[in-house]
Amino acid sequence: MKRFPLALKTLRDQRVAGTAAALVAFLIGLMDLLIYPSYKKQLADFQYPDAFKGLIGEAGSIASPTGFITAEYFSWVPLLAIVIAIIAGTAAIAGEEAAGTLDLLLSQPVSRVRLLVEKTAGLVALTIAISLGGYPAMYIGSRFVEFDLSQWRLFVAVVSTIPIALLFLGLALWCSAAMPSRSMAALTAVGVLVVTYFLNAIGGAVDVLSGPRKLSPFYWADASHVLIRGFDWLRAGGMLAVALVFLLLALRAFNRRDLSAGGREFSLPWRRHPGV
Amino acid sequence: MQPEGLPALLTSGLTKSFGSLVALNNLDLQIEQGEIFGFLGPNGAGKSTTIRLLLDLIRPTAGSATVLGFDCQRESREVRGRVGYLAGDLRLYPGLTGQETVELVASLRTTPVDRAYVRKLAASLDLDLAKHAGSYSKGNRQKLGVVLALLARPPLLLLDEPTSGLDPIVQHTTWDLLREEASRGTTVFFSSHVMSEVEQVCGRVGILRGGKLVAVEPVAALKERALRRVEVSFAGAAPENGTFTMPGVREIERHATTIHLEVSGDIDPLIKALAGYHVIDLHTEQPGLEDILLAYYQPDPAA
Numbered sequence: 001m002k003r004f005p006l007a008l009k010t011l012r013d014q015r016v017a018g019t020a021a022a023l024v025a026f027l028i029g030l031m032d033l034l035i036y037p038s039y040k041k042q043l044a045d046f047q048y049p050d051a052f053k054g055l056i057g058e059a060g061s062i063a064s065p066t067g068f069i070t071a072e073y074f075s076w077v078p079l080l081a082i083v084i085a086i087i088a089g090t091a092a093i094a095g096e097e098a099a100g101t102l103d104l105l106l107s108q109p110v111s112r113v114r115l116l117v118e119k120t121a122g123l124v125a126l127t128i129a130i131s132l133g134g135y136p137a138m139y140i141g142s143r144f145v146e147f148d149l150s151q152w153r154l155f156v157a158v159v160s161t162i163p164i165a166l167l168f169l170g171l172a173l174w175c176s177a178a179m180p181s182r183s184m185a186a187l188t189a190v191g192v193l194v195v196t197y198f199l200n201a202i203g204g205a206v207d208v209l210s211g212p213r214k215l216s217p218f219y220w221a222d223a224s225h226v227l228i229r230g231f232d233w234l235r236a237g238g239m240l241a242v243a244l245v246f247l248l249l250a251l252r253a254f255n256r257r258d259l260s261a262g263g264r265e266f267s268l269p270w271r272r273h274p275g276v
Numbered sequence: 277m278q279p280e281g282l283p284a285l286l287t288s289g290l291t292k293s294f295g296s297l298v299a300l301n302n303l304d305l306q307i308e309q310g311e312i313f314g315f316l317g318p319n320g321a322g323k324s325t326t327i328r329l330l331l332d333l334i335r336p337t338a339g340s341a342t343v344l345g346f347d348c349q350r351e352s353r354e355v356r357g358r359v360g361y362l363a364g365d366l367r368l369y370p371g372l373t374g375q376e377t378v379e380l381v382a383s384l385r386t387t388p389v390d391r392a393y394v395r396k397l398a399a400s401l402d403l404d405l406a407k408h409a410g411s412y413s414k415g416n417r418q419k420l421g422v423v424l425a426l427l428a429r430p431p432l433l434l435l436d437e438p439t440s441g442l443d444p445i446v447q448h449t450t451w452d453l454l455r456e457e458a459s460r461g462t463t464v465f466f467s468s469h470v471m472s473e474v475e476q477v478c479g480r481v482g483i484l485r486g487g488k489l490v491a492v493e494p495v496a497a498l499k500e501r502a503l504r505r506v507e508v509s510f511a512g513a514a515p516e517n518g519t520f521t522m523p524g525v526r527e528i529e530r531h532a533t534t535i536h537l538e539v540s541g542d543i544d545p546l547i548k549a550l551a552g553y554h555v556i557d558l559h560t561e562q563p564g565l566e567d568i569l570l571a572y573y574q575p576d577p578a579a
Contacts, residue, residue, distance in 0.1 A: 005383035013371075100367030104424075107331050108384035109357035258334035261324065261365065 006105070006115060010122030014088045018126045021080045022133030029134030032072045033141025040068065065149045066227045069157075073134060074223030078161040079197070081130040082168045086189045088126060089172025092119045093250075094182040097260055112255050120173060120247060127169050131162045149227065157226045163239035164221035168193060170246030177254035217242070282345045284309045284432050284463035285330070289339035292325050299325040301487040302339065307465060307480075309344075309431070312458050314474035314495075315467040316569060317484035323467035324364050326484075327434050331361060343432055357386045360425035364436035364467070366417055370410025374398070374420050377409055378427060385428045397423045400449055414441040422450055426457065433457065435466035439473055451477050471569050483572045490572055498568055505561040506537045506546065511554035520549055 002008060011018075043063040061067045093116065096102040105115060135158040139151060171192060175185035196216040203213025213219050220235045283306045290303040300322040307313045317323050328334045330341055332352035341348040343355040368377055382389040398405050403419040412420065418441045425433055433454070439447040454464050454477055468474055474481055475495060483491040491498070508514075514535050520527060525546050529536035539546055543560070550558070 002383045005380060009380065100363075100365065101369055103333060103361075103363050104367065104369075104381070105384065106333060107356060107359070107361040107363070108381060109353050109386045110384050111353050259328075261328070261363075 004118055004121065006110075006118035007122035007125075010088070010092065010119045011126060013091070014084070014123070014126050017084055017087065018130055021084045021130045025077050025080055025130060025133035026137040028077050029073060029137030030141050032069060033138055033145055033147055036065065036068055036147055037145050043068065065147050066224055069138075069149070069154070070222075070224040070227065074157065074161065075201075077134055078131065078165060078221070078223075079193075081127055081161065081165040082193060083190075084130055085123065085127045085165050085169035086172040086186060086193065088123050089169050090176045090182050090185040090189060092116075092123065092173060093176040093254060094179055094185040095176070098182050100261065102259060103261065106259065113251055116173070116177065116247075116251055116254055120169075123169055123173075124166060127165045128162055131165050132158060134158060153227050153230070156231045157223045160223060160226040160231060160236060161221065163236045163243070164217050166243040167217050167239045167246070170243035170250070174246045174250040174253065177250040178257075280309075282309070283307060283342075284311065285313075285341070285343055285465060287326075287330075287339065287341040290326070290329060290336055290341050291338040292322075292329055292334065293337045298487050300329070303489055305482060305489060305492065307463060309463050310458060310461050311480060312454065312464040312478050313466075314478035314481040315465060315484065316469060316471070316474060316481055317467070318469055321484040322487040323484055324436055325487075327361070327436050327465075327467065330434060331356060331359065358431050360428060360430040360433045362418075362421045362425040362433075362435040362438050364440070366421040368409035368412070368417060368420065370408060373408050374403065374405035374412070374423075377420060378405060378423065381424050382427060387428050387430075389427050390429075393429070394423060394427050397426055397453070400453065401446060415443060415446065418442055419446065422453070426453065429457075429460075429462070431462055433462060433464045433466070435464065437468055438466055439468075439470075447473070483569065485572060500541075503568075504539045504543060506539055506543070507534060507557075507559040507561075508537065508550060508555055509534045509557040509559075511556050515553060520546060522546070522549065 040063050062071050093102070096105070106112065135155055138154050138158070141147070142149075142151065142154075168189065172185065172189040175188045176182070179185045179188070197218055199209065200213055200216040200218035203209035203216070203219070217239055220239060225235075226232060285305065285307040287303045287305045290300060290305075291298070292300040303322075303326060315323050315326065325334070329336055330343060330348050332348055332355070335349060344358055346354040346358070348355050369380075372380065378389075378394055382394075394405075398419075401419040401422060403416060403423065405420075407416075409417065409420065418438070422435075422438060425435060425438075435454075438454075439450050442450060451473075454466075458464055464477075466477075478495055480492065480494050481498065482489055510533050512533065514530055514533055517527070517530070520535070520537060522545055524539055524541045526538045527535060528538050537546065
């Protein structure tokens, strides 16, 4: 008998999307390292707009290895892991509920807490695997080109992208557990992702947004900060704590509500009707 | 082995509302261990709501329910460990084969699953477990649902329209499987709106209408209380109107030499009343349970 059948099934369900996302991260990481030597000369004279500053964080110059890898890799590749986390997180409960398969699982002697915790465990493993997908490429790439950044700092910077991905996974799970429609859950989580991403990116150049910018998790997940100063336990811990709060909210919401019999993809929460 | 003396299923004032809609209203029901109980009602009567409440998939607005002494809300995991469930609109994972689906469900059960029994079930239903569930016809999905409900041989089966979509041969096989399980002491509770199915399998039925339980009776008693149509042909002109007015007898149609009557209960008083006339033909017709059900399903004029 399998020990964690629901966690394993969750991983199996997402294996194609997860492998594809990790492969993309790997290829982008490899390409970034390999093109850097020829690209850095052009970038030295590059006059980038103020709005671009948010994407290179504390690095100062995009021509430096830190600025280059922050802008070319860390400013958007972690979004892949986040997007997959949102897709898989909303599928975990709301997706299964809409498909009607949640009944098959929850009519067995499985508590809702166990179901959600096992699925979360599977999704955490998936998110970590995608987040780390780019590092082997950076390691391989640095064997062939001169890239003046320590392997340890690069590795730590890649690791530092995990907490924000888990934060959005937690948000997606909360939406998924609280809303009976996957579309609505995904729309909410993606909405938060888009708003907070641009709040941080634009906030770097617009004074009036410099305060609200700190509400964005992307502000605290700045890879250039880690590349320059090392792993920031406080920032990572803060994001993991928020992820945990989201998970607890998801458990609470999921444990309290009626489950619909499935078959509906979109419904508004105030028009829920779990079936007679 | 289940504790003796406890009802397999007991509900008390079980009520479920969705906003202003009362889907199930104050259900009091007791089903003993080893019974095969049919839960009848038209679509929307509250049959699936009752089953989903018992499985804690939805929570009651009022009242309570127990399965073999375990509270369906507070001890829902224990309840589900003792229940095999077949959903009315069963959804499966299209990417899993029948066998993989069996393994997934088996891995979630608290009691070991006998794979030889699963193979026997699949063979008796003529179900190929090697195929993907996504390629199954409606009938094959339903067959897999029957296998999944039975595989852990639980003491209570909650089946929501179990033979829906099955061809007549497989329907009979399924009924045989249910009878076989009942003979081992398994309680079978299944919803249906097909009376012939209930006649085949059930000892007792409950009839739901608009969320209310309107009758709980042995199938035999239900048939006995049924209205019987009687057509009497006389040698001459039919006796005048009102001749056969008596308790349980109602005249519904008359022609020159023929009267059509509706009789509920004992037919003997009518036969004795007819003895004084020259009757040349007497034809009685026992209504099917469908007709009885239809009478129950009519909207309550007092409501």
